[in-house]
Amino acid sequence: MAALAGVSPGAVSKVFNGTGRISEATAERIRDAARKLSWRPNAAAIALRTARAQAIGLVLSSDSKVPGVGAGNMDFISGIESVLSPREYGLLLNVFISGQHDEHHFYRTLAERQRMDGIILTNSMVGDTRPELMTQLGLPAVLVGTPWKPGAIEYVDADPPGAGIAETVDHLVELGHERIAYVSGPKDFVLPVQRREAFVQRLAEHGRQPHAVVSVEYSPARAAEETTALLAAPVRPTAILYGTDTMAIAGMRTLQAAGLRVPDDISVVGFEGLTLGEWIDPPLTTVQRFAFQRGRAAAAKVLTLLGETVEEPVPLERPALVVRGSTGPAPR
């Protein structure tokens, strides 16, 4: 570019980075030439010279049994992009397939390639070794969720321990429910573990005990199975919380197939706030999360770690109980 514009490459750099001193005359001349040639600074050259890739990585986890990654992730990604793209940062997506990839090797490769300046990690796990790994690799990282071990990694806590659970329990207790069960997500993830604990604790504060608590993988089929098991027991629950909306919907279907009416015979609560929840019968009472905001917050945090100045202190809305039709007074 420089040559074509008849100026020195250094001058061009100064103009496009606002650095150094340059006369307005030549600056304008350079901008003109750039426009005419529709020239843009070459990303690779910048990356090489500054040792900054101008991109951040995102690792989404997936199970080898289920190649797809959770649907809620799309809003999350949009949120990330909404703060990255205005700053000309790229988003590098990586799908980690547990069982197929070796975690250590996977992240090490990511770091050594130096294609990303920072990384966003999801799915905080019990006994997670990634925080230490990332510091060891020297790759600025932000975990989305509550870290298993505090202090080991920067994080964005969109779901403060047990968020929404207390409200849910209160809501059900108020409705007179005595036997509340919880079909939770897998216990190797931090989020469901915390929600379980918060569930038990809040119930205790009401002087009660959970009717039952089980942990299963995030799967509608498994949720349905556990629901059936719950119904087979001599004493049935009057309300069931589920780890996700999808599980709740599958559970609700199972209940209805067994001849129970929701919410007259039994109440159901989900977790996520899928739009679809409004369109099933009855509409699903759930804890609404805010994936887009979560993404924004995570991206803002990474950029901050990189020394980028992110003015707006992206607010994180706390997950909130949305009461719809699947919860009602306890039977009898």
Added chain:
Amino acid sequence: MAALAGVSPGAVSKVFNGTGRISEATAERIRDAARKLSWRPNAAAIALRTARAQAIGLVLSSDSKVPGVGAGNMDFISGIESVLSPREYGLLLNVFISGQHDEHHFYRTLAERQRMDGIILTNSMVGDTRPELMTQLGLPAVLVGTPWKPGAIEYVDADPPGAGIAETVDHLVELGHERIAYVSGPKDFVLPVQRREAFVQRLAEHGRQPHAVVSVEYSPARAAEETTALLAAPVRPTAILYGTDTMAIAGMRTLQAAGLRVPDDISVVGFEGLTLGEWIDPPLTTVQRFAFQRGRAAAAKVLTLLGETVEEPVPLERPALVVRGSTGPAPR
């Protein structure tokens, strides 16, 4: 690295690229050193030198009204990654927000930054100008879907014009349905337009006419509205096809709320094959698509365009009708 290993930089390059001739002895020595230093070729330097970013871009569209991008995209992304990542290609995600971004400027910037060697475009549109734009920008592109104008762009046709529609119509006709309505997706997208046409045509082949055909945006709320309108008419349909599963579920809920039984009074068919469809009441009859495969095929095609040799000719499974509980014999 070269210096540290006590060899020439050229030698290192040869070893890691399999190019040029080098003795196995020194090659091994270099590999050893690399392992010890846990050294990897620097992506930026390679990109600069070879003028190849070793990354491909993906543009997901989103509406400014709805920041999120469709949920089905996650499997699609996993599919792309599954062919990109083994070849050390990165996936650069970009969210295009219609109404907020200027299309021309958006893609031009993407191309000029040279961060991606090729690009995957989604949401084929009626009157799409992107094919011409991409050739003009010189950025190898693959469109996922049927192009509006043939020949202007490479594409991967996961949904050959009207796929699944004929089977659906046949299925309903066999069940004795005379009045079939179609609540289709927006008419600025190629896919819904083609499905509409296929619908009308197949019906014609059976010597029939559609009961009604409407195009609305992809939204459960709009689907519900149109369903209500359909019910308000003097003559009601006995079956309704919807543009997506989500729309179908919302529509079904509307029908049930109006006192109609599905499928006894009216049949419902969706499009996509969401797992959740199995867990509603009644389970949704739908046209199953294969997002993961679609992603794989798209990625393979882009790489081929770049001169990369992709051995496996990623197969594309044709969308197929999955009959579940929401369709049944026509009433009376």
Added chain:
DNA sequence: TTGTATGCGTTATCAG
């Protein structure tokens, strides 16, 4: 077979 030099498009440093 191996080592060396040059350049990719920037940024940063320095002399003009």
Added chain:
DNA sequence: CTGATAACGCATACAA
């Protein structure tokens, strides 16, 4: 204030 110049880490053509 401006223009030349040396890296950044690699690939490649060429010399040894």
